[in-house]
Amino acid sequence: MSSEITKYPPGPTYKMPGKLIRQFIHDPIKTLSTISQKYGDVAYFKLGPKQHVYLINNPDYIEKMLIYDHRNFKKGKRLQIAKSLLGEGLVTSEGDFHNRQRRLIQPIFHSRQIMTYGKIMTDYAIRFRDRWKNEDTIDISQEMMELTLGIICKSVLNYDVESEAKQVGKALTTTRNYSRRLQSPIGHILDKIPILPAPRGARKAKKELDSLVYGLISDRRHHQQESDNNHYDDLLSRLLEAQDSNLAGPAPPSSGGAQSSNGKMSDKQVRDEVMTIFIAGHETTANALTWTFYLLSQYPDVEKKLHDEIDSVLGTIDENGNDVSKIPTAEDIPKLQYTEKVLRESMRLYPPVWTMGRYVENDYHVGEYTIPAGSSILMSQYVMHHDPRYYKEPEQFNPDRWTEEFKARLPRFSYFPFGGGIRGCIGEPFAWIEGTLIIATIVQKWTMRLIPDQRIKLDPAITLRPKYGMKMKLIRRKS
Ligand code: HEM
Incomplete structure (x- = not known):
């Protein structure tokens, strides 16, 4: 700690050590919300003798940290463990290597590119909506997890989890469940909780996935050599094609993945990015959709x-009773403005990534305070998105609040479900297109109502899930 620190921001103090940490583990969202309401823009608290935590509740400060001063903030040590599964992918790498990978991969995720995956998204959504039966009860949380997993597998590897490779789906689910424990956004401030080595199931899953992904990489490389690569249009092929004009870019810090001399990624790098996209690219969207269907069931006017x-x-039913509706496509998205607002408002109330944490590299000045090197900072989407300074009646689900004027007035980081800056979500365009198309495809045919004894409780793990799942009764809108 720097010796110059004379003034700490206000925050909770307890005579009984351990009380705050217990509260924090038990209900982190409530704890952070209470601290922010009580202590304002920058709050300080200690979790144990060495854990100095600064909760940042001011959108301008968050913007400065994520956009302009991001070099001073690191994701930290805990990611080292996630690396055992994800390798040096975008989520886990830092510094120059991360920046290079980001530059290389960013173009693949532009909206224009991602629109080509719209058909996969609706094909899979149709598969799900068509196998549901009227009056059936489904766990929409589970369904959305399977749906988004199917979509990401098909989009990245051109693999159909259901018909071609059920074990791939299982292996990915195991990997996801394990990596969720490693990547918890508050994990870095709860470092004392021991992290166990990957259990046998996770190691086996990793082996299976590695063998699949490396096999497909080698297959694609073979086709590339035969100039036959146009045959594939999945993200894997695009990752293999991605080329950095700066050929002398940094190699990854870990061994075994040296960058190829032509500015393209090595097999190991491509594998790491594929695994990262799998894990980062489906649970978040599944949660956003689950909460959306829940909210729609609670607000019939919005529905x-x-x-x-x-x-x-x-389109809908014509005067002769024929269903003349068409399947949505990515081109329809600009017309589905209210649908977009519904998704936006749902991610305000239930941001899938509910908080983000960083370590401070060098002493950092924010407002009237200096945050010492080595401290942890937290920026919570959940807390900011519920702040009455920015949102009138913040607990209300009101998609209509998202007018162009409102958006223009809102400080940029009072709404940041996708983070921001160089570490912001690379999959944001994918998530918007996927979320909008899935809502449209499902709502075309189905209404959902919560079953009477369904308990609703937040489970703020790495993503914000419903603790007891989300069982809904299906009501058919039209055949
Ligand atoms: C509603 C859906 C999603 C939400 C709310 C979301 C949210 C986020 C957030 C907040 C971050 C930044 C975390 C931090 O800075 O600590 C992030 C990073 C990331 N997301 Fe997403 N995400 C979503 C969907 C996706 C999808 C669909 C993909 C891929 C297809 C994806 C891939 C990634 C990757 C690779 C990163 C790491 C970026 C980097 O550090 O350079 N995400 N996401």
Whole structure:
């Protein structure tokens, strides 16, 4: 700690050591929300003798940290363990190597590129909606997890989890469950909780996935040599093609993955990015959709307005009783403006990534305070998104609040479900397109109602999940 620190921001102090940490583990969202309401823009608390935590509740400070001063903040040690599964992918790498990978991969995720995956998204959503039966009860959380996993597998590897490789789906689910424990956004401030080595199941899953991904890489490389690569249009092929004009870019810090001399990624790097996209690219969207369907079931007026938009954009039943609705496509998205607002407002109330943490590299000045090197900072989407300074009636689900004027007035980081800056979500365009198309495709045919004894409780693990799942009864809108 720097010796110059004379003034700590306000925050909770307890005579009984351990009380705050217990509260924090038991209900981190409530703890952070209470601290922010009580202590304002920058709050300070200690979790144990060496854990100095600064909770940042001011959108301008968050913007400065994520956009302008990001070099001073690191994701930290805990990621080292996630690396055993994900390798040096975008989520786990830092510094120059991360920046290079980011530059290389960013173009693949531009909206224009991602629109080509719209058909996969709706094909899979149709598969799910068509196998549901009227009045059935489903766990929409589970369904959305499987749906988004299917979509990401098909988009990245051109692999159909259901028909071609059920074991791939299982291996990915095991890997996801394990890596979730490693990547917890508050993990870095709860470092005392021991991290166990990967259990046998996770190691086996990793082996299976590695063998699949390396096999496909070698297959694609073979086709590339035969100039036959146009045959594939999945993200894997695009990753193999991605080329950095700066050929002398840094090699990854870990051994065994040296960059190829032509500015393209080595097999190991491609494998790490594929695994990263798998893990980062489906649970978040699944949660966003789960909470959206929950909210729609609670707000019939919003649901009615959504139905009206979807029916008017995509068609409905004609005067002779024939279903003349069409399957949504990525080109329809600009017309599905209310659908987009519904998703936006749902991610405000239930941000899938509910908080982000960083370590401070060098003493950092924020407002009237200096945050010493070695401290932890937290920026919580959940806390900011519920702040009455920015959102009138913050607990209300009100998609109509998202007018262009409102968006223009809002400080940029009072709404940041995708983070921001060089470490912001690379998959954001993918998530918007996927989320909007899935909502439209499912709502075209189905309404959902929560079953009477369903308990709703937040489970703020790495993503914000419903603790007891989300069982809903299906009601068919039209055949
Ligand atoms: C609603 C859906 C999603 C949400 C809310 C979300 C949120 C986020 C957030 C907040 C971060 C930044 C974390 C931090 O700075 O600590 C992030 C990073 C990331 N996301 Fe997403 N994400 C979503 C979907 C996706 C999808 C669909 C993909 C891939 C297809 C993806 C891939 C990634 C990757 C690779 C990173 C690491 C970026 C880097 O550090 O350079 N995400 N995401």
